[in-house]
Amino acid sequence: MLALILAFLSASIRVNGANITDKLFPLGTTQLTNADVEIFSSLAFGVPENAVEMSSCRAWPGSEDWPSEDEWTRFNASVDGALLRPTPVASACYPGPSYNAATCRWLAQQAGRTHFWIDDPLSVLTQWPQGDTCAVSINPKGNCTRGGSPEYVVNATIVKHIQAAVNFARNKNVRVVIKNTGHDFGGRSTGAGSLSIWVHNLKSFEFLPNHTSDAYRGMAVRIGAGMESWELHNHAAQYNITVVAPGGSTVGAVGGWLAGGGHGGLTSKYGLGSDQALAIDVVTADGRFLTADPRTNQDLFWALRGGGPSTYGVITSVIMKAYPPSRLTSVSVQFSVGQGSTIPASSPFPLYNFTPPLNFTFPNITGSVETFWRGINIAYRFSPRVLAVGGYVYSYIYPLGNSSFTLTSSASIPDLDAATITSLMKPLYDDLNAAGINVTLPMIRTPPSSLSSGGGSRTGGGGGDSPINTRYRSRLFPRTNWENDDLFSKTMTAIRRGIEEGGYTFHGIAYSPTYKIAGSPGADSAVNLAWREAVLHGSYMEVQPSGLSAAQARERDAKARRYTDLWREVTPGAGAYMNEGDPAEPDWQASFYGLENYERLARIKARLDPWGLFWARTTVGSEAWEVITDDGYPGSQNGRLCRVR
Incomplete structure (x- = not known):
């Protein structure tokens, strides 16, 4: 009898399609019920089998199908008062009722040193998809408008809040976006006329x-x-x-x-x-x-x-x-060529695991620009040796003008002693010196404590972040490009052209997440197959200026594509990392997902979401919808979401 009781207590109970067990987080124990639906029918659960095609566009503030104020009020009650309608915080810098000079100065000068932007329900760190309609500026031009920011935000703290938001948005034909911290380079966390589901406070x-x-x-x-x-x-x-x-x-x-x-x-x-x-x-x-x-x-x-x-x-x-504690040891390589090799600490592309003084200058190499690029080839060709011991190499190549360039690189190696790491890294420094680049292998010291999360974070308050319009164009470079001398040379030549001619900062992250390392159940997943063959994730990076016209933005996209097309030529069939990829990526279905996966993903999407409720650019099924903007700015979320005609 006792065994039967224990079995009953540990069994799953089905309520409204949910698996409820005694192991659920507290946030999952409070869910939307049929009783809630009886009080407010707009919260009714969906039935995929009975889904019908909704209107050609999502509801829009002022349209006939936009929920009334009374409906928003009732919805707010159903989510325990968690519905927010925040004003863009930078409105403090613009003429109007929110203007506050002291607040504006703090936003411009201090907020990025705090957690303010991460904790704001409306802000995203890459603002150009939002429309840059209310950027922080001590001397702003124009007016602050909501632009591509959501109309409403649900500060979700329990599952019930999310269920109610999903059902209300689907039943009322309102666009949905999902946001946590606002780290998003492609505009997935923002959208005009939308209801944002903010999961930032689900911290269990x-x-x-x-x-x-x-x-x-x-x-x-x-x-x-x-x-x-x-x-x-x-x-x-x-x-x-x-x-x-x-x-x-x-x-x-x-x-x-x-x-x-x-x-x-x-x-x-x-x-x-x-x-x-x-x-x-x-x-x-x-x-x-x-x-x-x-x-x-x-x-x-x-x-x-x-x-x-x-x-x-x-x-x-x-x-x-979870794993036993790891100890990451970082070993850096830096060298420069030319006169402009000083990088300000305010650079928008800082080096992970490397903290410079206020301004830092790397030793200049004795030789020509060609010597610098020989050193680049040596450094990047060496990276698979670091990957073979479970390591990770994080690097930037900065174009600084006047034929001046700087490489900063940091290899993070887990769980090896100092002598082994010294032996591993010494051939790299020997080869660089033989090529005319005078670098010294630093004395290796393993850190006194373990790195418990396997990222770049450290114990403490998390630091700060500021909005900046970083734009990525990326590629996953396969191992075969490193194993063939001619192909490797063509690969590095393609990378070099975008830096020298295009003026892009190159960000390289070397890693090797093979099927063997993925293990079970990780190896059987929808991850793009290109990840499993990759040894380098390479990106061209720039800051997209505010105030560009649609035509200017398209010109910048066309310029970038001329250089990333060179990457595609030397990596046929490879892909790109969607979270740090270009929202204007050509053939994104193949690049971000792989065509082998995309067909299956599209079937799953159609079955689970026949309404097309969850939409973001370059996500599975997103071809069926588009954002209609006034000016046609590419990638902008400052417009109404409508079906593609």
């Missing part, structure tokens, strides 16, 4: 020392969707474990990072972020709360790991693998 954490499933036995953690990398690090340090996490301290540790693949400092040792997931709790487009794992909702589990963010549902929490 639980250590599972003996997690057991069909695919995995060992340590694990369960984390809420609002967890940031630095927060995960702090929790992991408390239990003396390692959890794979993003390199940026304020980047969300699950959600879009995991759904896009997700790399970090331990990618070559333990795999991608998506390889870590053992079970995922998610609210799907019909408003149901589901658990997806290798045995339950298997297609959804497959799709959520690498198949794209903001596509199949709203992730609320994830169970991820």
